[in-house]
Amino acid sequence: MRVLHHHELCASSRIIRLVMAERGIVCLPKSEQPWDRVEDFLRLNPAGDVPVLMTEDGEAICGASVIAEYLEEIEDKIPLIWGSASERAEIRRLMDWFEGKFTREVGVPLLNERFIKRFVDEGQPSSLVIRAAMTNLHIHLDYLDWLTEQDNWLAGRQISLADLAGAAHLSVLDYFGDIDWDRHSETKNWYAKMKSRPSFRELLADQIPGLPAAAHYANLDF
Amino acid sequence: MRVLHHHELCASSRIIRLVMAERGIVCLPKSEQPWDRVEDFLRLNPAGDVPVLMTEDGEAICGASVIAEYLEEIEDKIPLIWGSASERAEIRRLMDWFEGKFTREVGVPLLNERFIKRFVDEGQPSSLVIRAAMTNLHIHLDYLDWLTEQDNWLAGRQISLADLAGAAHLSVLDYFGDIDWDRHSETKNWYAKMKSRPSFRELLADQIPGLPAAAHYANLDF
Numbered sequence: 001m002r003v004l005h006h007h008e009l010c011a012s013s014r015i016i017r018l019v020m021a022e023r024g025i026v027c028l029p030k031s032e033q034p035w036d037r038v039e040d041f042l043r044l045n046p047a048g049d050v051p052v053l054m055t056e057d058g059e060a061i062c063g064a065s066v067i068a069e070y071l072e073e074i075e076d077k078i079p080l081i082w083g084s085a086s087e088r089a090e091i092r093r094l095m096d097w098f099e100g101k102f103t104r105e106v107g108v109p110l111l112n113e114r115f116i117k118r119f120v121d122e123g124q125p126s127s128l129v130i131r132a133a134m135t136n137l138h139i140h141l142d143y144l145d146w147l148t149e150q151d152n153w154l155a156g157r158q159i160s161l162a163d164l165a166g167a168a169h170l171s172v173l174d175y176f177g178d179i180d181w182d183r184h185s186e187t188k189n190w191y192a193k194m195k196s197r198p199s200f201r202e203l204l205a206d207q208i209p210g211l212p213a214a215a216h217y218a219n220l221d222f
Numbered sequence: 223m224r225v226l227h228h229h230e231l232c233a234s235s236r237i238i239r240l241v242m243a244e245r246g247i248v249c250l251p252k253s254e255q256p257w258d259r260v261e262d263f264l265r266l267n268p269a270g271d272v273p274v275l276m277t278e279d280g281e282a283i284c285g286a287s288v289i290a291e292y293l294e295e296i297e298d299k300i301p302l303i304w305g306s307a308s309e310r311a312e313i314r315r316l317m318d319w320f321e322g323k324f325t326r327e328v329g330v331p332l333l334n335e336r337f338i339k340r341f342v343d344e345g346q347p348s349s350l351v352i353r354a355a356m357t358n359l360h361i362h363l364d365y366l367d368w369l370t371e372q373d374n375w376l377a378g379r380q381i382s383l384a385d386l387a388g389a390a391h392l393s394v395l396d397y398f399g400d401i402d403w404d405r406h407s408e409t410k411n412w413y414a415k416m417k418s419r420p421s422f423r424e425l426l427a428d429q430i431p432g433l434p435a436a437a438h439y440a441n442l443d444f
Contacts, residue, residue, distance in 0.1 A: 047319055047323045057308075061311045062311075062318075063322075067311075069311070069314060074307050085292055085296050088291070088292070089284075089289075092285075093285060096288060100285075
């Protein structure tokens, strides 16, 4: 059976958990602590990051974009990167935007302050860093409001990898209770739709010992 | 005609300049200063980053991976992402490694200290940051030595997007004179081969006013 090496609060890992659930692919999840730099795991992925998908042939497919493209090529019945070359470019642009800009400016700083410093590095969270990340988050949510106003789905006429990427990234912040949904009603409607999908159930059941999810995290009405 | 918005010292832009030259695609280069956050450019790419490829239909294709995949789909005569799904995953993994880990740990800090601080922010370069990035660079070049020892090309039996990505990233550091080639002879042999390709000529002719390239930068024997 395929094995997915992941971490519960890693947004990139969550993207692949959603992609696999949408495709109905069963796999054995294996939770990793990538910051421990365990030798066995580094042999699978020299970059030391999750997610890593071990195929049934024992090959390691590393990184969310790479795994998403790989599954698109071998399991093409449910296309998540669909359409013309331009439409596919737009889906990939949004995937990149979440995995790049959004991660750098919001995801990484908030994960560091809310989780890594408390449970790994035993440091003091910096209110300055949190404030800067929250400001970035509101700007980026305004952009998502605009995108979700244009169409039902982030990249246009049907659900795509872009929606799974966006929902995965927001779901980690929502676990911490960092999203002010009242200020972003368009994004809220879209996220509510994503959250109701069967593929989301497993994510909503995640619990980190010592760090409970925000009260509304698993509620479909929030 | 297609227009490529790029910056001369942006490794991701250089990847696309190499991809287009390898494919024999002619385009009009337009040099951008992405840190200026010019309104017209932000309309093309909300992320504000180069490279951006404007197609003949006036569509903006944003980001190196996205443009590389797009060109692969519309101009499939010279495949740069080739082979089985696993081989394609390995090519994409290496592209991601250069654009992600290598950029974060080496490319961004050295570009900041060597160029942005001097010409944009008017700050003082930090010898501490430079030292840390140089240490990371040696570790990553050891990994490239290992990869180039296994095969002629980074991802196996023929040239791929991974080689263009790697050579583009190293070329920026080599412009600054930051690579100690004597310590990395396997990578040097591979880079010499890349540097001799006609697609590389335009990169070797780049000159930044006030920041001349290292003496050996454009030499094919270095």
